[in-house]
Amino acid sequence: MEVTKEEKEGVIRAIDFYVEGGRKADGKITAKAFADTATMSWTENGVLKSVPIKVLYDGFDSSEPMDAHYELTYLNVAKNVAIARIESQFGKNKFADMFTLVKDGEQWKIVSKVYQSK
Template sequence: MAGIVKAIEYYIDGGRKGDSQIARKGFAENATMSWSENGKLKSVPIQELYDLYDQPQKPDGGVSYKISSCSVAEDVAIVRIESKFGYNEFSDMFTLVKDGDGWKIISKVYHKK
């Protein structure tokens, strides 16, 4: 479980510090990010998240999260967190795969509350 939390922490810390280089440590190179916008599926390369992290301003109100569920089957995991980036709150769901000794996020799906 510690390796899974570490990957999620890279995601959160990258947003907290506005630094995609930190977030990249938790994601697979070909990871994706998906959500529903006006009832339509949107899915993009994780680079779009990195671009948001690298914008000059950091979120007002801080960054926080809590894990609400985690399901692990050997070398795959699904994690749901409730997160806050500034004044925006999200339900984030991640699919992770064990890569060598570590875990990598291969997909991030989110809902803005």
């Protein structure tokens, strides 16, 4: 099924809040991208880590502004749910980020972020 322009723009709007918060070292901006109950997961030394998304906001708040950008590499939408993958860079750090999003009213919200450092 083809993703509409409106769906893609809505998902990108959420991802833009995430990246802009990193760029400006401002967790409040990043919070606009995520549902209140969102989680962030990754593996560390082969062990699964999963934390409330507030950990990401706190990390951005305690960092310095940095160059940050991304490229959307995959998007699949099924009515009010979506899966997106981006290649991102925050400062010198590169990531493969994957998001599960749900439409909340007219806005897309990230409910889950999983990532792999590159």
